[in-house]
Amino acid sequence: MSDDHEVRGLNLVRPGAESNPRVARIREQLRANDAWNKNEPDAAEPPTVSAVRRRAEQLLAQRLYEDAEDTFLEAIEVGLRENHFCWQAALNIVNCRLFLRRLDEADRGAAGLLQMFETRPDHPVHYLAATQRGAIAAERWGMDHDPENAQAALGWAQRAYDWQRTYRAYADGLRAYNVIVALLRLDRRAEALETYRRHDGDDDFQTWCRQGEHAADIAQLTAE
């Protein structure tokens, strides 16, 4: 059983279970990799592209980011020859760069994707790339503690959250968790608590709160 299998199945996470460090690590990988969690399948993807994209995803799952990036680029090239833009591969190129802490290139790539899809506001690229830009801003904040980066992280987290509420009727656990973490970064605890209460009954959200990397901060928030 591989990490990849577990990520897709997510059957190791149960509400009420104790935190499992290995599962927590897998879920952290998933945080930045939700593009390849089959949540947003691309029905129009030609089989020739799928084969290359899957190969690249396997490299990504093995944390061979440099090789994965090259293979995702290849998937996009193959797709363009058939008039198809493999946006899942594009999102994962951003992920590869994020994981290698090549933050400027990652951010430019995500910004380019948002620009490319601006005439299709209902496309899932909008919330997936916004989630990535939020993670990039948070990473920058982690390096310099510049409040502007904390503010940017909140802006992107909120944008992903709002997109899901607009187009999917509700925001999923990860988007809500990201908003709360971004609010806590800015010490806006009352708003964080309000958002927490809004999602309190969502098992997926609770799992993130208990097993995400900011679990201790959120536990403290809810105990106040």
Add this chain to the structure above:
Amino acid sequence: MNGHDWLAAQKETRDLWPRRFLGALRAGLADGEAEVWLPEFTRRFRNRVPDFAGAGLFATLARVEGMETRELADYIIGHVYLALRRNQPREEAAFVDYVRRCVRSVAVTMRRQSLDSVHRAAARDGELQILSLDEHPALLEALAGHDPDAAAQLSGQRVVVYLLAQAERDGQRENVEIVLRTTLDDMALADIARERGVSRQAIAKRYQRGMAYLQAHREAAFGGSTQ
């Protein structure tokens, strides 16, 4: 911006560091130059060392060696860097995978060295050296089925000893050994086939039988706790 523009922009900023580093390795790094490449090499791979080594093995090494996570990762990276200078990968495309295999190899070697002779003798069972299933959570969890708590609660050593004893009684010992050796000792099926002078297909069949046997006996091995 369209797809072609986006792709062109990404290609312009693609990651060429591995290629530049390999080029420098092939040209031969002078002592002063080696220090120039090491920081970026460390920065890139430090966070990946636990995964490349195997999360369980890495955690065990940190505990046994009494080192912090970052300290241990840097120590392993130092060894890998030396290995790369001595014996660089031949193909550019295989660079990161080569680093991954080097990290794993250094970690396994460290663990073997850290087992003292008494422990080693106790761990050795016939020709099979069991480092401990605790260091291989993926296999432990595969055996535990869908119950990660069962894997967390049991000692891997106990599970292995039980399975081997049971397999001996059922005439499945050799098949189970092949599964454990490929996983615990990180040995390729082809290497086992070469060692025994049989075909790779024959070993692959035995591996499949061994895996099926282990799956069928996991409930007993985990004390009936897997549901």
